[in-house]
Amino acid sequence: MSGNYRRIVLAARPSGMPKDSDFRIEEVPIPEPAEGEVVVRNIFMSIDPYMRGRMREGPSYAPAVQLGELMVGGTAGQVTASRNGRFPEGVYVNGMLGWQEYGVSDGTGLRQLDPAAAPISTSLGILGMPGMTAYFGLLDLGAPQEGETVAVTGAGGAVGALVGQIAKIKGCRAVGLAGTDAKCTYAVDEVGFDACVNYKTAGDLQQAVADACPKGVDVYFDNVGGPVADAVILNLNEFSRVPVCGQIALYNAEEPAMGPRLFFIFLTRRVKVQGFIVSDFAARWGEGLAQMTEWLQQGKLKYKEDIAQGIENAPQALIGVLQGANLGKQLVQLSDAP
Amino acid sequence: MSGNYRRIVLAARPSGMPKDSDFRIEEVPIPEPAEGEVVVRNIFMSIDPYMRGRMREGPSYAPAVQLGELMVGGTAGQVTASRNGRFPEGVYVNGMLGWQEYGVSDGTGLRQLDPAAAPISTSLGILGMPGMTAYFGLLDLGAPQEGETVAVTGAGGAVGALVGQIAKIKGCRAVGLAGTDAKCTYAVDEVGFDACVNYKTAGDLQQAVADACPKGVDVYFDNVGGPVADAVILNLNEFSRVPVCGQIALYNAEEPAMGPRLFFIFLTRRVKVQGFIVSDFAARWGEGLAQMTEWLQQGKLKYKEDIAQGIENAPQALIGVLQGANLGKQLVQLSDAP
Numbered sequence: 094m095s096g097n098y099r100r101i102v103l104a105a106r107p108s109g110m111p112k113d114s115d116f117r118i119e120e121v122p123i124p125e126p127a128e129g130e131v132v133v134r135n136i137f138m139s140i141d142p143y144m145r146g147r148m149r150e151g152p153s154y155a156p157a158v159q160l161g162e163l164m165v166g167g168t169a170g171q172v173t174a175s176r177n178g179r180f181p182e183g184v185y186v187n188g189m190l191g192w193q194e195y196g197v198s199d200g201t202g203l204r205q206l207d208p209a210a211a212p213i214s215t216s217l218g219i220l221g222m223p224g225m226t227a228y229f230g231l232l233d234l235g236a237p238q239e240g241e242t243v244a245v246t247g248a249g250g251a252v253g254a255l256v257g258q259i260a261k262i263k264g265c266r267a268v269g270l271a272g273t274d275a276k277c278t279y280a281v282d283e284v285g286f287d288a289c290v291n292y293k294t295a296g297d298l299q300q301a302v303a304d305a306c307p308k309g310v311d312v313y314f315d316n317v318g319g320p321v322a323d324a325v326i327l328n329l330n331e332f333s334r335v336p337v338c339g340q341i342a343l344y345n346a347e348e349p350a351m352g353p354r355l356f357f358i359f360l361t362r363r364v365k366v367q368g369f370i371v372s373d374f375a376a377r378w379g380e381g382l383a384q385m386t387e388w389l390q391q392g393k394l395k396y397k398e399d400i401a402q403g404i405e406n407a408p409q410a411l412i413g414v415l416q417g418a419n420l421g422k423q424l425v426q427l428s429d430a431p
Numbered sequence: 432m433s434g435n436y437r438r439i440v441l442a443a444r445p446s447g448m449p450k451d452s453d454f455r456i457e458e459v460p461i462p463e464p465a466e467g468e469v470v471v472r473n474i475f476m477s478i479d480p481y482m483r484g485r486m487r488e489g490p491s492y493a494p495a496v497q498l499g500e501l502m503v504g505g506t507a508g509q510v511t512a513s514r515n516g517r518f519p520e521g522v523y524v525n526g527m528l529g530w531q532e533y534g535v536s537d538g539t540g541l542r543q544l545d546p547a548a549a550p551i552s553t554s555l556g557i558l559g560m561p562g563m564t565a566y567f568g569l570l571d572l573g574a575p576q577e578g579e580t581v582a583v584t585g586a587g588g589a590v591g592a593l594v595g596q597i598a599k600i601k602g603c604r605a606v607g608l609a610g611t612d613a614k615c616t617y618a619v620d621e622v623g624f625d626a627c628v629n630y631k632t633a634g635d636l637q638q639a640v641a642d643a644c645p646k647g648v649d650v651y652f653d654n655v656g657g658p659v660a661d662a663v664i665l666n667l668n669e670f671s672r673v674p675v676c677g678q679i680a681l682y683n684a685e686e687p688a689m690g691p692r693l694f695f696i697f698l699t700r701r702v703k704v705q706g707f708i709v710s711d712f713a714a715r716w717g718e719g720l721a722q723m724t725e726w727l728q729q730g731k732l733k734y735k736e737d738i739a740q741g742i743e744n745a746p747q748a749l750i751g752v753l754q755g756a757n758l759g760k761q762l763v764q765l766s767d768a769p
Binding site for chain 2: 353361
């Protein structure tokens with residue numbers, strides 16, 4: 094428990110795609126817990142697209158990370174020192190302790206994990222924020238009905254792959270869009286999508302979506318925005334729903350992006366478009382977690398993890414996520430998992 | 432009941448703004464009713480923005496008017512000959528008999544009017560399609576709460592003026608946008624809006640809306656689309672609602688219009704955008720009509736009509752509506768009203 098640990102702070106606000114020099118690794122002493130606190134050795138860090146938004150000046154849907162401050166993010170780790178009765182030494186916990194090898198917490202926002210029930214990394218994926226995002230976004234906002242067609246972008250990513258699987262559980266046709274053949278193969282052969290369109294090689298993307306969705310699109314779960322989203326939206330059916338979960342195509346844009354005006358489609362086809370953030374459903378987290386856990390234990394849900402090793406690789410892992418390089422949930426592993 | 436009457440058919444599909452030569456007046460004999468039919472002398476014809484969509488080839492949200500076919504539209508008139516027991520000679524009826532001085536109907540879609548209860552022209556406005564559009568669009572999709580701010584474009588038009596008044600009834604701040612000072616003066620001084628922005632003279636429109644909506648916009652009832660809508664959308668609050676009722680700014684566009692991508696705003700502010708058409712609420716028309724009638728009789732709703740005289744002026748009346756020339760509900764009067 095003595096010695097130093099490494100953490101990553103924001104060194105500069107990125108212009109466009111982040112680069113290594115926008116981050117800085119610092120080495121600081123491992124702290125001792127004060128009364129009521131725990132010290133956690135982080136084992137996994139979550140890498141998520143939303144982190145790009147926090148690097149931007151001014152509020153996104155959450156406060157910006159200030160220059161010189163610790164990068165935010167979800168973590169799963171083990172308590173190594175405790176002066177908090179709720180979290181004794183040795184227990185595993187999920188939290189938002191940021192990009193660092195050790196973290197201190199007064200217990201707020203920590204949740205104890207049972208490594209015998211599921212690998213602790215799942216608390217950052219299928220049984221964590223991405224899982225709840227897919228669950229509430231698709232079921233509450235998308236409201237898919239049996240026999241309908243659900244399309245989702247980022248089908249090879251953590252959220253998109255789950256959206257497709259939940260759509261299948263609900264009796265829908267699930268059509269993914271992804272940016273590589275490897276992701277599409279994974280989406281169809283391993284995840285269970287009915288079809289997957291590689292939007293980088295499809296040519297006429299609107300037509301490719303139409304071919305993959307012969308009865309049109311009833312729910313479009315949008316993770317990316319931009320021209321790929323446009324092509325799906327042009328295939329929407331009357332009374333369709335569009336949960337807006339992410340806009341990864343636009344996160345690095347410095348200028349407001351331009352595109353076709355879509356309201357005429359929304360009007361004539363009576364589309365409902367609704368933005369959401371998973372924390373809007375915080376009060377119902379338990380419900381979502383229970384259902385996703387049950388489906389996982391029943392073998393109805395699969396997941397894949399893309400794990401980088403060592404905190405020094407976290408910046409490149411985030412850049413990879415923003416470029417669509419990951420297959421499955423992107424994590425960074427910092428120490429041995431149970 | 433003998434003699435000829437005039438009707439207007441679609442002569443050519445407009446390119447951009449319709450012009451007189453896109454319409455043709457025909458003179459045809461006044462028919463006799465067959466068994467089960469009535470002949471109606473139309474007194475008022477409704478002129479509405481949606482008619483531009485029907486002049487376009489291919490389906491909008493309703494079938495296109497074919498070349499040489501009667502222009503569609505709502506009407507209020509008097510039965511002059513009847514072989515239908517439900518609608519005896521002399522009664523007043525609302526229907527969709529189109530741009531013609533006389534029409535024949537088997538009774539389908541006709542509704543008897545009581546001219547002692549309200550002028551029959553109101554069946555085309557406040558107690559008709561525009562009224563139900565404002566009622567269901569604002570209350571069902573917009574769901575305004577007391578103390579919130581409701582913004583609406585087309586504030587000088589039939590629907591927009593009613594949206595503002597219903598917003599006031601519900602305890603909201605009502606802010607209009609319109610394209611002339613005369614409309615804005617009307618909206619504030621006569622209709623009862625709290626403020627109205629002339630979008631043609633406001634300069635920085637986003638700032639002008641911000642000034643008129645110091646607590647931001649909770650419901651934006653969109654009648655116009657395009658850059659004016661953008662300026663309001665940039666002022667939306669978190670968890671705001673955008674019923675999409677019309678896109679008059681785009682109806683004459685021949686190319687898909689381009690504009691700023693808005694999904695990032697929808698995401699970060701958790702906006703719900705929903706297109707609708709009043710016929711989606713057909714099953715609840717009675718509820719809306721009863722409430723609007725009650726508010727009208729209580730003096731809580733006012734309305735204004737802009738009445739052109741003679742069927743030959745219907746094309747110019749429609750062109751005027753598409754250019755924003757009308758103040759209040761645009762009608763064409765064809766014969767004496769009761």
